[in-house]
Amino acid sequence: MNPSLRNALTRLAFMLVAAAAALPAAANIDIQHWVAPNGARVYFVESRVLPILDVQVDFDAGAARDPAGKSGVASMTQSLLDTGAGGLDEDTLAERFTDLGAQLGGVADNDRAGLSLRTLSSARERDGSLALLRTLLTQPEFPAAVLDREKARAISGLREADTKPDAIGSKRFARALYGDHPYGRTPTIESVTAISRDDLVAHYRTHYVASRAVVSIVGDVTREQAEAIAVQLTGDLPQGEPLAPIPAVTLPQASTENIAHPANQSHIFVGQPALQRGDLDFFPLQVGNYILGGGGFVSRLTKEVREKRGYAYSVYSYFNPQRQLGAFQIGLQTERSQAAAALKVVDETLAAFMAKGPTEDELRAAKRNLVDGFSLRLDSNRKLLDSLAVIGFYGLPLDWLKKFPERAEAVTAAQVKDAFQRRLSADNIVRVIVAGD
Structure with missing residues (x-):
């Protein structure tokens, strides 16, 4: 690297820290x-x-x-x-x-x-x-x-x-x-x-x-x-012809697939297609998912699977919205001898959350974390660009970032319960277990 470029990058590094x-x-x-x-x-x-x-x-x-x-x-x-x-x-x-x-x-x-x-x-x-x-x-x-x-x-x-x-x-x-x-x-x-x-x-x-x-x-x-x-x-790109839309997703029938593998640990995947970009259920599902499995050590799945029973070091859940229905997924790894028991706890925890929704204490804590932590998702030009590109590609409202905190704050327990019950169903949940007994 030439000296002038090295000096410029050094100055830039200091400026990045100072200006964050x-x-x-x-x-x-x-x-x-x-x-x-x-x-x-x-x-x-x-x-x-x-x-x-x-x-x-x-x-x-x-x-x-x-x-x-x-x-x-x-x-x-x-x-x-x-x-x-x-x-x-x-x-x-x-x-x-x-x-x-x-x-x-x-x-x-x-x-x-x-x-x-x-x-x-x-x-x-x-x-x-x-x-x-x-x-x-x-x-x-x-x-x-x-x-x-x-x-x-x-x-x-x-x-x-x-x-x-x-x-x-x-x-x-x-x-x-x-x-x-x-x-x-x-x-x-x-x-x-x-x-x-x-x-x-x-x-x-x-x-x-x-x-x-x-x-x-x-x-x-x-x-x-x-x-x-x-x-x-x-400017030099051709205009291009219209494209056929990506086909709509057909929900799967509930199933469980066991895949043989010699690994000591079972890898478990649970979920279904659930959420498109721009869907009005985005905020209730995001808040609810933080409580269910997206909040790390404070989530229900972690408490039930890891803390109470020691079945897994880590268990997570998330929604991945896409142009057509993106996946809701729960994932974990566990000793293969206890894979069936761990999966049973996951199923029961998800079913209970869908049936009853969150408590008011859980809801307050989730909203506080999502709202207070939202600024960290925009604390650099690069992160802001990532969000801007999503807004642009999927045609989200221009005030999406401005409105995120208040829309998350406005979510109620009843809305979380309703959204989970409408977007997820035992009839459509699929399970894949690799290296299970």
Whole structure:
């Protein structure tokens, strides 16, 4: 690293520490939104506290858009964007980002895929980094040799994962939840082997288009500069054609699947599809889940499974909202000889919570934790960018962050009970146990 860059990064580190307390509270976050002339949706928060610019560009290009029989195309496309573009190979691209002190990242999940950038907001670093990001987004080359290398690496990883109980359980749980729905498909050795460079090019051309781009910008630029950045990053992309919507999820029938494995510990997965992004039940379910299993050592599941009976060191639950119904999941590991007993306690704890809901004391404590801790979810530009990108991609209200504390505070015990009873059902709960007796 050259001395000037090292000094700049050192100064920036001190500034980050000094300015952390000055970052805006959620109530003061002003999200600006507009649609660029090419159809890209843009979300912008101006923040002058730090000389930093964070940008993320997402597309409707997640794993749910994988071609049939070729699971892994979406993630492979996204991961190869920075391995050759605009006549520059991956080493040259990496060196140029390093010389500019910029950090490249990305997202690839069921619904979306894209790239993110963190750079200093000074003109040289900002302009150089944005130019590189534009090259990756608009001129990727998907070198055949790199694809072969990454396929070999992915296949090796899949072979190893297919021996591990947690990875085995995660795949089988997804299949039990979603069947042949796109959310239930996961990469396999066969599907990755079948991926060709033509598949990546076709996926990129179909899905990385201006009309479905979501550009999220946080940092030390003006509205005028943000408008120019959005056009710069997406202006050379084709408009794209409308896509068919992701199919609705069909709820599974209740089932229990036992998978043989020699591990000493059983890995247990319990849940069902339950929640979409933007659903009005989000807040009652989030508050309720904190009480049930999301609150760590103060949750009911931890008290019943760990503290009272010592069946597991850790047990958790969460909701994962997606464009279509995302999963509610409970998970734990336990000695295989007591897997059946631990699962029985999990089932009974969940059933009791669904039947009676939380106590008023539990409700107050959960809301206090969620409301008081919410600012920690926004205490950096990077965290704010993550939230802004979710708001933009899923079309959540612009006041979502501002309203979070009061909406969580307004949740009642009756609302938690009602939401859990409507969103979860014993008729649809699936269970997967790997290495059970």
